[in-house]
Amino acid sequence: TATQTGQVGIGGKVEELDVLVVGAGFAGLYQLDRLRKLGFSVKIYEAGAGLGGIWYWNCYPGARVDTNAPIYQYSREDLWRDWNFSELYPGWDEVRQYFRYVDEKLDLSRDIRFNTRVTGAEFDEDSRQWLVRADDGSTTRARYVVLCTGFAAKPYLPNLEGLEDFGGTWHHTALWPQDGLDLTGQRVGVIGTGASGVQVIQEAGRDAASVTVFQRTPNLALPMRQRKLDDEAQRRLKEEYPARFKMRAETFAAFDMDFIPQSAADLSPEERTARYEELWAKGGFHFWLATFQDVLFDQNSNNSAYEFWRDKVRARIKDPALAEKLAPTDPPHPFGTKRPCLEQNYYDIYNQDNVSLVDLRETPIQRIVANGVQTADGVHELDILVLATGFDAVTGGLTALDIRGTSGATLQDKWADGVEAHLGVATANFPNLLFVYGPQSPSGFCNGPSCAELQGDEIIDLLVHLREQGVTRIETTPAADTAWREHVAELVAPSLFVKADSWYMGANIPGKPREMLNYPGGLPTYLQKWQECKDAGYEGFVTS
Numbered sequence: 001t002a003t004q005t006g007q008v009g010i011g012g013k014v015e016e017l018d019v020l021v022v023g024a025g026f027a028g029l030y031q032l033d034r035l036r037k038l039g040f041s042v043k044i045y046e047a048g049a050g051l052g053g054i055w056y057w058n059c060y061p062g063a064r065v066d067t068n069a070p071i072y073q074y075s076r077e078d079l080w081r082d083w084n085f086s087e088l089y090p091g092w093d094e095v096r097q098y099f100r101y102v103d104e105k106l107d108l109s110r111d112i113r114f115n116t117r118v119t120g121a122e123f124d125e126d127s128r129q130w131l132v133r134a135d136d137g138s139t140t141r142a143r144y145v146v147l148c149t150g151f152a153a154k155p156y157l158p159n160l161e162g163l164e165d166f167g168g169t170w171h172h173t174a175l176w177p178q179d180g181l182d183l184t185g186q187r188v189g190v191i192g193t194g195a196s197g198v199q200v201i202q203e204a205g206r207d208a209a210s211v212t213v214f215q216r217t218p219n220l221a222l223p224m225r226q227r228k229l230d231d232e233a234q235r236r237l238k239e240e241y242p243a244r245f246k247m248r249a250e251t252f253a254a255f256d257m258d259f260i261p262q263s264a265a266d267l268s269p270e271e272r273t274a275r276y277e278e279l280w281a282k283g284g285f286h287f288w289l290a291t292f293q294d295v296l297f298d299q300n301s302n303n304s305a306y307e308f309w310r311d312k313v314r315a316r317i318k319d320p321a322l323a324e325k326l327a328p329t330d331p332p333h334p335f336g337t338k339r340p341c342l343e344q345n346y347y348d349i350y351n352q353d354n355v356s357l358v359d360l361r362e363t364p365i366q367r368i369v370a371n372g373v374q375t376a377d378g379v380h381e382l383d384i385l386v387l388a389t390g391f392d393a394v395t396g397g398l399t400a401l402d403i404r405g406t407s408g409a410t411l412q413d414k415w416a417d418g419v420e421a422h423l424g425v426a427t428a429n430f431p432n433l434l435f436v437y438g439p440q441s442p443s444g445f446c447n448g449p450s451c452a453e454l455q456g457d458e459i460i461d462l463l464v465h466l467r468e469q470g471v472t473r474i475e476t477t478p479a480a481d482t483a484w485r486e487h488v489a490e491l492v493a494p495s496l497f498v499k500a501d502s503w504y505m506g507a508n509i510p511g512k513p514r515e516m517l518n519y520p521g522g523l524p525t526y527l528q529k530w531q532e533c534k535d536a537g538y539e540g541f542v543t544s
């Protein structure tokens with residue numbers, strides 16, 4: 001049980017825990033609920049003032065789930081039976097309501113310390129505990145630390161000269177003010193056209209006086225096909241929930257859809273187009289995650305997907321010059337190797353008079369000035385500047401912490417030339433430290449709630465195993481870390497992912513090692529690797 005001992009911490013006490021979980025999103029809450037029921041003393045420390053992790057921080061206008069609602073929630077029937085999302089792709093505020101509902105059902109908040117950002121930790125070899133520091137001045141002793149900080153915990157702010165001179169209001173999408181910001185009637189500029197940018201731009205297109213989009217790379221966005229879910233739709237969908245949840249563990253990205261086991265080249269052009277039309281009509285990620293299995297591997301197959309996408313999108317844009325910028329004749333990168341996002345009216349709003357696009361490849365940003373953004377063709381005047389510039393993804397949330405391993409080095413030091421982490425879940429010299437959504441685990445290639453549960457279960461099983469064995473220390477071997485890194489490199493080499501400057505590859509952050517940060521073998525293979533590891537007595541880990 002959690003005890004209070006007489007050392008320095010909050011109110012002069014040090015809290016002592018079996019497990020300290022960092023982050024109150026899907027992954028952290030799952031750990032808390034299960035570990036608590038298994039008799040571990042466990043708490044979550046959460047930097048935000050509320051639940052939801054990514055959904056707490058990313059409350060920018062238009063923030064919305066890109067996964068269909070049936071599988072964007074926990075799979076436990078006692079939770080889904082009484083919960084209804086009102087739309088197939090819920091907005092951030094409804095996702096937050098869902099978290100409050102889960103909290104009420106599972107009574108989670110009593111073991112969560114909000115407004116508490118973990119800043120660093122050291123391992124005390126004598127007691128085999130982490131001494132964890134937080135920004136409230138506290139120190140906590142925890143036998144195990146499970147970092148559930150998500151793959152997008154560290155927003156990326158590019159070096160924009162003159163930003164401090166800007167006279168209007170600016171925000172990064174992932175640090176959006178909790179009390180909101182009204183875009184109505186404002187002159188809004190958006191830098192970045194990833195998933196966050198596209199969502200803000202759609203809202204701004206509706207509400208703002210003008211929207212100036214600063215695009216460096218076009219997003220190959222897919223039609224969301226949003227719809228309301230009435231009672232009858234809910235009833236019918238819920239009949240399918242058990243099968244959909246079961247399917248998550250059997251598909252590449254833990255979705256309720258999977259690739260067509262055929263090459264795009266096996267079909268005649270007419271048959272192929274007919275198949276693409278079906279996927280397109282279904283909407284969501286079907287055109288990406290339920291397409292021909294070689295689209296992400298074979299350049300010709302990929303080209304066929306790109307050309308279909310391009311022609312669909314161009315048909316919606318009236319100005320041919322604008323169409324060429326948003327959906328170029330030649331692919332900016334292989335289709336699907338940067339994460340496509342889901343759009344509702346993204347391409348249509350460019351036909352509106354209040355929306356304009358600045359191509360940063362032609363006219364780069366020179367500097368930010370008091371009244372806007374200056375490029376080679378002049379100053380674009382703005383009241384609000386939105387930085388939708390993404391994240392130091394997957395590793396950034398971990399390397400930002402001053403966690404010192406047994407060699408005295410931080411994760412930042414250790415991974416300076418690339419990630420080394422057995423199963424993407426732990427790394428040598430950092431005993432008793434585990435990551436959910438960690439680097440080179442399925443992470444950004446996996447539907448979040450699915451991995452919170454499926455990868456989360458592996459971590460929970462491991463902690464139970466250690467308790468049963470009566471051991472109190474676990475660490476991976478350097479050889480196992482390296483072997484995993486090599487395994488990931490081998491898997492990704494024949495794919496087209498290596499050709500794109502994506503956050504998947506760490507290539508969106510200047511100076512970051514270029515390497516695949518997500519497990520490219522798919523979730524079923526990943527879970528099989530866990531099974532093999534367990535069958536061999538947790539091979540690659542040393543316990544004592």
Ligand code: N01
Nearest residue numbers: 064065066158192193194195196197216217339388389390
């Ligand atoms: O970030 P991104 P995001 N000058 O890295 C541009 C998840 N997510 O926040 O492509 C000018 O994708 C950059 O340009 P380029 C989802 O997994 C999910 O949008 O590097 N531009 C790019 O356009 C997603 O993939 C949801 O050339 C600069 C953009 O900024 C992940 O989070 C919603 C620049 C960054 O796009 C990240 O998405 C939102 C510079 N110096 C996010 N630096 C939902 O499912 C960067 N850019 C709802």
